[in-house]
Amino acid sequence: MKCKDFLKELNEYLDGGIDIQLKTELEEHLQWCHNCFVVCNTTRQTIEIYRDNEVYPLPDPIRDRLHQAIVSKCKGKHEHKS
Amino acid sequence: MDSIESKVAEAQAPVTDELTLVNAARHGDVEAFEQLIKRYDRNVFRIAQHITQNREDAEDVVQDAFIKAYQNLGQFQGNSKFYTWLVRIAVNEALMKLRRRKTSKTVSIDEDVETEEGSMPREVADWGPNPEQLYGQSELGDILQKTIQGLPQSFRTVFVLRDIEGMSTEETAEMLDLSVPAVKSRLLRARLQLRERLNRYFKKSKRDGALPQ
Numbered sequence: 001m002k003c004k005d006f007l008k009e010l011n012e013y014l015d016g017g018i019d020i021q022l023k024t025e026l027e028e029h030l031q032w033c034h035n036c037f038v039v040c041n042t043t044r045q046t047i048e049i050y051r052d053n054e055v056y057p058l059p060d061p062i063r064d065r066l067h068q069a070i071v072s073k074c075k076g077k078h079e080h081k082s
Numbered sequence: 083m084d085s086i087e088s089k090v091a092e093a094q095a096p097v098t099d100e101l102t103l104v105n106a107a108r109h110g111d112v113e114a115f116e117q118l119i120k121r122y123d124r125n126v127f128r129i130a131q132h133i134t135q136n137r138e139d140a141e142d143v144v145q146d147a148f149i150k151a152y153q154n155l156g157q158f159q160g161n162s163k164f165y166t167w168l169v170r171i172a173v174n175e176a177l178m179k180l181r182r183r184k185t186s187k188t189v190s191i192d193e194d195v196e197t198e199e200g201s202m203p204r205e206v207a208d209w210g211p212n213p214e215q216l217y218g219q220s221e222l223g224d225i226l227q228k229t230i231q232g233l234p235q236s237f238r239t240v241f242v243l244r245d246i247e248g249m250s251t252e253e254t255a256e257m258l259d260l261s262v263p264a265v266k267s268r269l270l271r272a273r274l275q276l277r278e279r280l281n282r283y284f285k286k287s288k289r290d291g292a293l294p295q
Contacts, residue, residue: 007202011270035206039277042209042284046277047245049214055226056131056140058124066141067119070148074112077153 001029006036014044104164108155119148122165125247126172132242133176135231136183143179147172169247170257173239180235203274205281213284229279237272244269 006029012018013026030037100121106114123144130143151158151168158167214222230238243249243257244265255265 004202007270007274011266011273014273035203038206038208039203039274042207042281043273043277045209045213045284046273046280049280050226050230050241050246050276053214053222053226054128055223055230056128058127062141063123066123066144067116069145070119070152071112071116073145073149074115074152 001025003029003033003036006030006033007039010040010043013040014047100164101160104155104158104160107152108158115148115152118164118168122168123148125165126168129169129172129242129247130176130179132230132246133173133235133239134179134183136179139176139179139183143172143175146175150175166249166253166257169243169249173243173257203278205278207281207285209281209284210286213280216284225280225283229276229283232279233272233275237268237275240265240268241272241276245273 006026009018009022009026013023018026030040100118103114103117107118126147127140127144130147131137131140134140134143147168150171154171158164210216217225230241233241239258240254240260243254244251249257251262251265251269254260255262258265260268
């Protein structure tokens with residue numbers, strides 16, 4: 001297996017959706033290819049960092065304002081109907 | 083920055099509980115709908131902000147998506163999750179904002195670049211076990227924001243839906259009107275490009291590795 005073949009399967013390897021035979025081949029490649037080992041590990045870390053850290057938190061005052069605006073429009077819909 | 087694990091967990095709340103709220107809202111119970119807003123507003127805001135890269139637009143998308151969802155609850159089919167349905171509305175609203183902004187102010191947005199560029203790592207450098215601990219919370223937030231903003235919009239959107247919001251490949255494909263292979267290809271490039279861009283902040287030393295064969 002070449003590095004470009006490994007990279008093609010990287011998503012499936014990281015997401016865990018591959019059959020055992022392919023997984024074994026990929027892991028054999030990882031045993032001797034340091035570059036792919038590093039790319040695999042740092043890509044996994046990339047995903048975890050973005051998953052674990054909120055890049056765009058929604059502050060409470062803005063949240064409250066948005067809730068009020070949405071709810072009042074939803075209530076308005078019923079009043080308009082009746 | 084807060085961990086988003088709890089919010090992802092909220093997004094995966096039991097379907098039955100959610101259906102009860104949806105049905106009540108469908109019959110005009112605004113308080114039940116408010117529960118759904120509280121459950122998913124952070125997710126919708128996050129997705130909208132990632133797509134539009136504009137705070138005001140993201141706030142508008144939150145409002146418009148929830149109002150549209152409420153008005154169209156009658157069309158919601160119980161065979162999909164409410165959250166998936168809501169996100170689809172929000173993604174459409176966010177993309178529309180982006181298009182409008184693009185045509186009205188000629189703001190440049192990154193176009194999808196369908197080349198092989200970015201699919202092969204140029205720099206291979208190892209990171210420490212907890213690279214995010216090298217930085218304070220707000221500094222890390224700035225790094226992550228700046229880094230993901232540099233991705234082409236189409237890669238960024240796929241990464242956000244798949245890896246941050248936890249959507250399946252099929253759900254993401256359906257939401258973005260893409261084929262499953264297109265989602266997979268964009269996700270791989272997004273992941274590899276983000277990794278490459280984060281290298282400069284997280285790599286252990288300045289030694290560069292060799293190119294893969």
